[in-house]
Amino acid sequence: MADTHAIAPIMNPQTEEATGPYQARPFELVRYFSVTSLVIILLFTLLISTVISQRSSEMIQEEREQYARLLAANLNHSVIVRFVNPILREKRAIHVGQPDQAKLLDAVVKNTIHSFDVKQVNILDLNGNIIYSTNPVYIGRVAYRWQPFLLAASGGQVSILDPPRRVFELGGGPERVLRTYMPMRDQTATSAMLQAPHAVFEIILDMTDDFAKVWQDQVLIVGTLLVMMILLFVILRSIVIRGQRIMDSRAARQAKLEEQLNQAQRMAALGNMIAGVAHEIRNPLGIVRSTAELLGSQAGPEHRPLAGVIVEESSRLNSIVTEFLDFARPQNPDLRPMQVTEVLERNLQYLAPVLLEAGVKLERKYARSLTEVMGDPEHLYRAFLNVLNNSVQAMDGREDKRIKVSAKNSNDSGRRGVLISFEDNGPGVDPKTQASLFDPFFTTRSEGTGLGLSIVSNIAASHKGRVEVGKSEMGGARIDFWLPGV
Secondary structure (H helix, E strand, O other), X not given: XXXXXXXXXXXXXXXXXXXXXXXXXXXXXXXXXXXXXXXHHHHHHHHHHHXXXXXXXXXXXXXXXXXXXXXXXXXXXXXXXXXXXXHHHHHOOOOOOOHHHHHHHHHHHHHHXXXXXXXEEEEEOOOOOEEEEOOHHHOOOOOOOOHHHHHHHOOOOEEEEEOOOXXXXXXXXXOOEEEEXXXXXXXXXXXXXXXXXXXXXXXXXXXXXXXXXXXXXXXXXXXXXXXXXXXXXXXXXXXXXXXXXXXXXXXXXXXXXXXXXXXXXXXXXXXXXXXXXXXXXXXXXXXXXHHHHHHHHHOOOOOHHHHHHHHHHHHHHHHHHHHHHHHHOOOOOOOEEEOHHHXXXXXXXXXXXXXXXXXXEEEEEEXXXXXXXXXXXXXXXXXXXXXXHHHHHHOOOOOOEEXXXXXXXXXXXXXXXXXXXXXXXXXXXXXXXXXXXXXXXXXXXXXXXXXXXXXXXXXXXXXXXXXXXXXXXXXXXXXXXXXXXX
């Protein structure tokens, strides 16, 4: 519109977004700690799962060691009863290198371990030489002397994991076996020759699959906990983000309300000054006008036009002073239930000659069964008149001039009310100046006080309504005037 007199629009604080330097970020610390907590929980999860995995591995190893010892004891008994004793009774000496004895020993060992999960069984003499193996490739290997073997050769028994399992080990690890060493001797003491160990059993169990299962369980635990943590983190982040938005909105509303309060205080001080100045101007201005009218009635024809100019300019100045006073004096409307269309029709009837002379086409669009509003007809009449005058002036110089006035029921943040819209096909409002539209004394015209829309905004505020400016579908400006219902 041509006369962009305006004061900052009455914003709806419940729909205002948090922008500008007033943004507060009270949830930044919470957001930081949420990320930190996720990392810490993840590390603890890895640590706990590792401890659980390590404990599970130890339990499996202990179980397999017991299994190997029971198997070794069973194997020891079978070899003594079914091989050693019969050979000693028949031939008085054991030579496992002989084919018949080797064949018998192999049959005894394999029959004993047939139903057991055993990778390999070796029998070593006390010098560490392999004298028998379920894998013939190993028979004859010598110097098989190391600490576990020596312990078993002296009468003890021991199990070792080969290679040892590391504390932090990814995956199931390399191929790993459990080696159990146990002396071979006659537990029934039927033969004095076999009271002391004369050979050592080496039982090898494959534990690769066992540890692979432990690793799979560890991955399952970590994966499950990780999914749970991610879900909790997403929920926490959504709560934090929502809380941040609420806090941002509240901070922005508070900043806006503080700005409106400061603006109101400045306007109050400015209004008091304007009211004082206007009163001081109006009195002598009245004297000047009456004096000019008197001189005009007494002057000759050649001086009468000059007196008329003084009277005309005095009237114009008086209207400006009146506008100042309208802006300065508090708006105390006499609110009562009313139909807003009655005031609109009064405005349009008053402006009919002006619209006709300017060639403006008028369009009305009123909704049926409009809600009654609480309003002061006189104050609203002045406000609507200012808006309509601005629309007419905005279209100066255009051939096709159109104004559309509409009214419809509208809810605002849960409040019932009526939305009155004024649209034109003028040049519209420059987005750069829209922020200053409702500032007092702001105008883009070469004449005028810049108080027109400021007064409109004050009247809207006194009615607990709001005024907003935007772009019309007709190409020009659109002013929405919202009033609460009864």
